[in-house]
Amino acid sequence: MDHGVIALVPDKGPSAEKGVSNAAPPRRVFFDRRELDLILRLYGRMVAAGEWRDYAMADGAEAAIFAVHRRTSEQPLYRIEKRPALAKKQGAFAVVGAGGRVLKRGHDLANVLSVLERKLLKLVDAD
Numbered sequence: 001m002d003h004g005v006i007a008l009v010p011d012k013g014p015s016a017e018k019g020v021s022n023a024a025p026p027r028r029v030f031f032d033r034r035e036l037d038l039i040l041r042l043y044g045r046m047v048a049a050g051e052w053r054d055y056a057m058a059d060g061a062e063a064a065i066f067a068v069h070r071r072t073s074e075q076p077l078y079r080i081e082k083r084p085a086l087a088k089k090q091g092a093f094a095v096v097g098a099g100g101r102v103l104k105r106g107h108d109l110a111n112v113l114s115v116l117e118r119k120l121l122k123l124v125d126a127d
Helices: 014-017 033-048 109-126
Strands: 054-059 064-069 076-083 093-097 101-108
Touching: 033 064, 033 109, 076 109, 093 109, 101 109
Parallel strands: none
Antiparallel strands: 054 064, 064 076, 076 093, 093 101
16 A cells, blocks of 8 residues: 655756766857957057958867958968966967967967067058
């Protein structure tokens, strides 16, 4: 004779039955507001100088990338990268040239962007 006793079993949900993990999805790397402001200020000055015309942004599990193009259909002239895994080593930020060569790397984004600022100064002085 059953007296209405109900056994409480924790609900594992439908994903547990299918072998799917309930773990959080991997975190994505983004530029924060201050970093993006520094990058976009430089971008605006280079557009005004007629050097850059387009950009693309990408986020990922390992890096955030801001790619600068002279024309939309071309390969990027430069990539500004943020790789938090390298923050304690060489620095999280890097400017990478079109051929894949790292032009500058460091912990401070403004300092890393200075390699591109010098190119802007040369452009302005040449006029």
